[in-house]
Amino acid sequence: MGRLPQTPKPVDEFDSIARLFRPLTEGAPEALGLMDDAAVLASRPGHDLVITTDVMVEGVHFLPEDPLDLVARKLLRVNLSDLAAKAAEPFAYLLNAAWPARCGWPEREAFARGLAEDQRAFGIRLLGGDTSSTPGPLTVSVTALGWTPAGAMVKRSGARPGDVLLVSGSIGDGLLGLKAARGEITGLSADKADWLAARYRLPSPRVELRGALRAHATAAADVSDGLMADAGHIGEASGVAISLDLDLMPLSDPAKAWLAFQPDRAAALAELAAGGDDYEIVCAARPEAVAPLAAAARAAGLAVTPVGKVEAGEGLRVSRGGRPVEPARTGWRHG
């Protein structure tokens, strides 16, 4: 597309596509070597294509000083996390990038290096994209593609009253990791703070849960907006109420250490449940499916922990040990 003449153009887009991004399409004939106007996917009978997209803006979703290889990996991972929640097998992605003048060759090279690293880690490939200059902050988006057997995508809308609500891994590390990355966390040892910051900068999408979810979950979402919000999304999409017990939330050791220093434990737990960027999976399962789901998750190297229940009605009910927590204290508002 033509560009207005005043735009700075420090790096040649054609060069950067040819030298940095074309290698990322290797093994994906669908990409046509980034030499065409579009990518082309053959139909895969018996399968559905799952498509998700996320945008990340410098100063909004990542810090200007964050290394760009990590930004690229986080961008892929937040998209892979959406695929994971749908029990889809990651397949490929398209990339859009609007580069500010500060992103010269070394910065773009770092970004492409991060993509390459996580392509290998997750078995995905670049299929296409578009790049532009921008007078503003670095703005990048990925559209990720995954496959499920036909009809097997786990939706947000399948939860039914009587289901158990479960969450993978640990909750609150994203929020605490952001605090740690901004140097706003106190009372923790340096390695605990570093661990949290690393969890924030480089989440682990739970792609290995897909078999367990597909076999045993009635509904699932990834925890990107925060456990309360994303559990609430399942409730909304399913037309049910969600009851969440903050005392049941699985916490990492660094999060437990942080919690021990907080004057108001209930408020602190609610803060963790409201925080985003955990990239865990929150899901619902029939009571009799909880044990097989947990066993399948364990076999995949992950814990899933019951944190609440699905009930008739609507809205999110937050409790501690069965005793309601006032909505005002949760900081959560209905989406």
Next chain:
Amino acid sequence: MGRLPQTPKPVDEFDSIARLFRPLTEGAPEALGLMDDAAVLASRPGHDLVITTDVMVEGVHFLPEDPLDLVARKLLRVNLSDLAAKAAEPFAYLLNAAWPARCGWPEREAFARGLAEDQRAFGIRLLGGDTSSTPGPLTVSVTALGWTPAGAMVKRSGARPGDVLLVSGSIGDGLLGLKAARGEITGLSADKADWLAARYRLPSPRVELRGALRAHATAAADVSDGLMADAGHIGEASGVAISLDLDLMPLSDPAKAWLAFQPDRAAALAELAAGGDDYEIVCAARPEAVAPLAAAARAAGLAVTPVGKVEAGEGLRVSRGGRPVEPARTGWRHG
């Protein structure tokens, strides 16, 4: 995804998704009402899915004062133009938007209204997306999906020596339209200047050419970077040389009027052939397919004009009436 606390948030993203964007998914069960982490497409046996994506940045691809309904329509249309060049039938799209604080409710409403209008015009629907705030300029991208019968996508790489090079519609209106929109064009009547500016602001993707291209073209690309660049892309992808005759380029009446005022006709023609944003289709066809291609295009309401030839070798050869134009005078460099 979590947002850093300092971000301004003038419009609630959930509200804007529910009220402005969810209605755009009507009739597309694949979108799951934007209530899920992803969209899901059933396999369509016998068909290939064609995927393309384009990003537009305020101040780079559009002017800050451009009405946002037109920006939205242009964003869809530049993507539809890529699908058109691949002879794909437009199907649906995903949208990413990073909104600056200046884009309040009325601006987003205008943007959504533009999307709705062109959804109707082109028979496409919204399947998913992501929105964010941004401290920078409005940055929007669309990933567009289209269908072709299996194996029937027209690629850039199919041109063979002996093919005729053709282009749809008229060339140079994008460049002149940008000049007109910036008030930088002189010597034209107001309605000619307005017509050009409208062509720049709202291109017409040549989706109606798909039958003609599928039946008769060996290769095609859309003219977004400029006729020389995009014809050059066909040459590169096909491993052939492209010979382009500037005197054969189809020009609109306003472009002819502009040309009449230019002191150096060769330089002016080269400028039109180097300019972007025409969103015509440049394609190659066997000599015996030229008449049927032109007839099929005419039946679809469009002219296609021979503008050159495909030859053995590599690179772009620019001539006027068969006489070479020095490469330095074309302003075009090899991508």
